[in-house]
Amino acid sequence: IRRGAFIVERMACEHISQPPPSAASEGPPDIANSESTNRERVVAATSAPTCAACHQQINPAGFAFEHYDSMGGYRVHDGQHPVDAAGTLTLSEDGPVDFSDAVELAGALSESVQVHDCYAKHWINYAIGRTTTDDNSDAVRTLQERFIANQGDIPQLMVDIATSHLFRFRRTLGEP
Numbered sequence: 001i002r003r004g005a006f007i008v009e010r011m012a013c014e015h016i017s018q019p020p021p022s023a024a025s026e027g028p029p030d031i032a033n034s035e036s037t038n039r040e041r042v043v044a045a046t047s048a049p050t051c052a053a054c055h056q057q058i059n060p061a062g063f064a065f066e067h068y069d070s071m072g073g074y075r076v077h078d079g080q081h082p083v084d085a086a087g088t089l090t091l092s093e094d095g096p097v098d099f100s101d102a103v104e105l106a107g108a109l110s111e112s113v114q115v116h117d118c119y120a121k122h123w124i125n126y127a128i129g130r131t132t133t134d135d136n137s138d139a140v141r142t143l144q145e146r147f148i149a150n151q152g153d154i155p156q157l158m159v160d161i162a163t164s165h166l167f168r169f170r171r172t173l174g175e176p
Helices: 002-011 038-046 049-063 102-110 113-128 134-149 154-162
Strands: 087-091 095-099
Touching (some): 002 049, 038 049, 049 087, 095 102, 113 154
């Protein structure tokens, strides 16, 4: 669940609501000799209607990493069952992304315009020292488009940010 949430929120800039107060604070444990797989336990724990809306987005990205146990060790079996790391992650801008494992998901995300836009937005926010707002949306969009047009050239993104009015005039009117 945490791996999936990281991919969805931090790499694709998708908003995930806070879990309801009744939600368990942690997902089901990854148990080595369980009769069910970790994936089956997660699906069972997150299938309630109050959970499913967000977890239909979170779980597929997390399941891509099922070949890696909770300590990061590679595995082919989850207990007595073969690992199932396949899924479909649906991104709001790019649509569905099918994958068979984490390597395929990483490859698909590396080609995603949405993920590139998110990456650029993180750099913009870091450079200007605050989160961008709707007031900055045109300037942010311009920087994101340039990043894509420059084929993900990170040094050029840094130059573009530093020469943008967002960076040069980091404070808006009325801010101290």
